[in-house]
Amino acid sequence: MHIDDAILPLRIRGLSYRPNGRAVLAGLELELGIEGITLVLGANGSGKTMLLRAICGLIEPSAGRIEWGPAGEGGRPRAGVMMLFQHPMMLRSSVLDNVALGLRPLGVPAPERRRRAMAMLERIGLADRAGDSARQLSGGEQQRLALARAWLTGPRLLLLDEPTASLDPSATAEVERIVREIRTDGTRIVMVTHNLGQATRLGDDVIFMAAGRVCEHTPVQRFFSRPQSEEARLFIQGELPWHMRF
Amino acid sequence: MSAFAATFTDAVSLLVTFDHRVAEIVGLSLRVSGAAVVLGALIGLPLGACLAVARFPGKSVLTVLVNGLMGLPSVVVGVVVYLFLSRSGPLGEFGLLYTPPAMVVAQTLLVVPLMAAIARQVVDDAWQRYEEELRMLRFSWWRSVTTLLHDCRHSLLVALLAGLGRAMSEVGAVMIVGGNIDRATRVMTTAIALETSKGDLALAIALGIVLIFLILALNALAFGLRHWAIRRFG
Numbered sequence: 001m002h003i004d005d006a007i008l009p010l011r012i013r014g015l016s017y018r019p020n021g022r023a024v025l026a027g028l029e030l031e032l033g034i035e036g037i038t039l040v041l042g043a044n045g046s047g048k049t050m051l052l053r054a055i056c057g058l059i060e061p062s063a064g065r066i067e068w069g070p071a072g073e074g075g076r077p078r079a080g081v082m083m084l085f086q087h088p089m090m091l092r093s094s095v096l097d098n099v100a101l102g103l104r105p106l107g108v109p110a111p112e113r114r115r116r117a118m119a120m121l122e123r124i125g126l127a128d129r130a131g132d133s134a135r136q137l138s139g140g141e142q143q144r145l146a147l148a149r150a151w152l153t154g155p156r157l158l159l160l161d162e163p164t165a166s167l168d169p170s171a172t173a174e175v176e177r178i179v180r181e182i183r184t185d186g187t188r189i190v191m192v193t194h195n196l197g198q199a200t201r202l203g204d205d206v207i208f209m210a211a212g213r214v215c216e217h218t219p220v221q222r223f224f225s226r227p228q229s230e231e232a233r234l235f236i237q238g239e240l241p242w243h244m245r246f
Numbered sequence: 247m248s249a250f251a252a253t254f255t256d257a258v259s260l261l262v263t264f265d266h267r268v269a270e271i272v273g274l275s276l277r278v279s280g281a282a283v284v285l286g287a288l289i290g291l292p293l294g295a296c297l298a299v300a301r302f303p304g305k306s307v308l309t310v311l312v313n314g315l316m317g318l319p320s321v322v323v324g325v326v327v328y329l330f331l332s333r334s335g336p337l338g339e340f341g342l343l344y345t346p347p348a349m350v351v352a353q354t355l356l357v358v359p360l361m362a363a364i365a366r367q368v369v370d371d372a373w374q375r376y377e378e379e380l381r382m383l384r385f386s387w388w389r390s391v392t393t394l395l396h397d398c399r400h401s402l403l404v405a406l407l408a409g410l411g412r413a414m415s416e417v418g419a420v421m422i423v424g425g426n427i428d429r430a431t432r433v434m435t436t437a438i439a440l441e442t443s444k445g446d447l448a449l450a451i452a453l454g455i456v457l458i459f460l461i462l463a464l465n466a467l468a469f470g471l472r473h474w475a476i477r478r479f480g
Contacts, residue, residue, distance in 0.1 A: 058378050082382055089379040091397045092479035101393075105384045135480025153383070 006069040007080050007156050008034040008188055010055070015064035017050055017212075024050045026212035027064070032157075037179065037189040039199040039220070042209035043235065048192040051209065052159040055190070056083040082155035086162045088146030095137065096121065096130040098145055102153040120148045124178055140171025147178050151185070158182060160191040164198065176202055196236065200224060208232045256448035261455060268449070272456050275433040278346050278420070279413035282353030286409050290358040291402060294365025295391045298373050309366065315359035320352075324422030327352045331423065344425040349433070352419035357409035364405035369394045400475040403468045411461055 010032040017025040025047050032038060040048045053059045055066065057077045065074045091098055100117035108116070121127045124144045129137065134145060143163050150158060160179070164172040172195075179202060183189050190207075193199060199206055199220060206223040208216040210231040216223060227233045260268055297309055329335050331343040331351075342348045372394045380390045395402070417435035424431035426440055434453045441450040 053378075056382060058381070079384070083378075085379060089376045090480070091393070092400070092475070093397075102383050105386070105389065133479045149383075 006071075007077070008032065008069065010069075010157070011067040011072060012055075013065050013067065015051075015054060015066065016062045017047075017054060017059055018062045023212050025054060025061070028212065028214055030207065030214050030217065032188065032190065035183075035186075035188055036204035037183050037191065037202050038205050038207055039203035040190060040192045040207045040209060041194070041196070041199060041235065046209040047212040048209055049161050050212075051207075052083055052161055052190065052192060055157075056081050056159055058083070080154075080156035081159070082150045082153060082157070083159040084143075084146050084150050084161065084163055086165055088142060088149075090134040090137075090142055090145070092133070092135060094131050095126060095134050095145060098134040099148045099152060102149045106153065116152060117148075120152050123181070124148045125174070138171070140167045140174060143167065143171070143175050144178060147175065147182065151178075151182050151187070155187055157188045157190070160189065162192050162194065164193065164195065172198070196224075208235065210235075253447045254451060257451035257455060260448060260452040265449075265452070268452055268456065270429060271432055271434055271437045271453060272460075274346065274431075275414060275435075275457075276460075278349045278433055279353060279410060281350045282357055282413045283406060283409045285350065285354045286357035286361050286413075287406060289354070290361030290409070291365045291395060291405065292391065293358070294362035294367075294405075295369040295395050297362065297366045298370035299387050299391050299394065301387075312359050312366065313363045316363050318356060318359060319418070320356055320416045321418035321422065323352055323355050324419035327355065327419065327423045343423060344427060344431055346424070346431060348423040349420045349431060352423045353413040353416060356416060356419060357413050360412055361405045361409045364408060365395075365398075365402060368398045368401045368405070372398050400472050400479070403472055407465060407468050410464060414457065414461065 012028055012030040015025050015028040016023065028051065040051065042048050050059065054061055055077065067074055091101065096114060096117050099120055100113040103113040103116060118127065118130060121130050124147065126141060126144060137145060164175050167175065176198065179189060179191065203220040205217065205219050207214055208223065215229040215231050216227065218228065223232065224236060227236055297305065297312065327348065328343065330337045331348050332338055380393065385393065415435060417439055420433055421436050424436065426432050426436040434457050438450045438453050
């Protein structure tokens with residue numbers, strides 16, 4: 001069940017972000033459909049994370065607008081948008097309490113919060129760790145916990161900022177399994193990654209960014225087989241020239 | 247040298263025999279300072295956390311003020327509380343002057359800025375790390391305050407200890423508002439000052455030993471609790 005179904009499709013029109021005069025996002029244009037998993041690729045400093053932060057309202061754009069839903073309403077993001085960070089918050093409490101945390105602002109009574117959190121932990125395979133300290137989990141387990149916390153709030157749009165960075169292949173596979181399940185549950189997912197293999201495994205489409213702009217937004221297979229831009233071609237080959245990075 | 251040894255021996259004797267004067271004074275000190283720390287924590291910790299999390303005009307000024315008040319001279323607090331509680335003062339009708347509650351009020355005023363300043367710093371560090379995620383989860387600022395206070399509870403032991411240390415070692419304010427009345431408002435620090443001036447060094451040293459022991463014991467307890475918490479919760 002989702003909090004708000006009226007936030008998609010999402011259109012970004014001429015979005016710029018220039019802290020201290022430096023263009024981090026430079027007139028970005030983008031449209032996100034109502035379903036699927038979009039992978040955001042690009043070199044470090046290309047603006048991937050800032051794009052996610054702009055969508056969920058954590059930064060104030062210098063120019064441009066984001067239009068939400070079929071009616072194209074502007075303004076701040078609605079309920080139903082959730083972002084997961086590369087280093088997720090782990091409060092000094094149990095795994096169960098950390099997962100249930102997301103339900104507190106929704107006014108869900110404590111016993112119900114715990115019941116739902118426990119059910120979620122069973123879905124992500126951490127039920128046996130429910131009573132352990134969240135901070136004692138491995139990096140992969142912490143990412144799964146953070147995914148569970150976000151999932152439990154029923155987001156319509158979930159933004160993931162490199163959730164598998166620094167995870168081993170087994171932990172990465174587990175996170176990817178959960179991401180697929182969340183998508184199957186009806187959540188639209190936008191995920192930043194540097195892992196090209198992950199893009200082919202998970203993505204329906206790819207946004208390739210360079211210098212604060214969207215260079216390509218195309219289906220995954222086409223992106224890897226026939227990249228349209230020179231930057232994307234070089235990125236895929238691992239030969240992105242240094243001046244393309246900020 | 248022999249006089250010093252004799253005085254020290256007398257002091258130890260007072261402690262070993264559980265001298266009733268020592269017990270009374272220590273008991274009152276613990277009640278007064280304990281109450282002041284509890285009240286100070288109830289006011290100072292949320293105040294500090296609010297200062298860290300809330301956004302409002304004048305926040306920087308208030309932060310500097312709270313930090314500055316950490317060094318508030320205790321005699322100044324004593325005089326202010328005295329003026330408020332004296333017969334002609336605005337709270338004179340309650341008859342609190344020269345009573346333990348007056349001493350609790352004075353010590354609370356001393357420990358609140360200290361606890362608030364430490365809490366602000368501790369919670370601010372956590373807020374810097376968690377702000378965006380809490381905003382994503384749509385936590386209100388007050389819910390963020392309570393969540394971070396709970397999350398930082400082990401680090402905030404430092405604020406409690408600092409407050410307790412300040413309250414127990416303070417002499418100026420409690421002397422002014424308590425009056426150092428025997429069996430009524432005499433606490434360890436005021437008793438030490440009085441007995442030293444009277445030349446009864448044995449009692450002063452005995453109380454000094456208790457004071458140091460209590461502070462060390464509470465620090466050791468807090469140290470142990472913190473290490474246990476780090477092992478348990480990370």
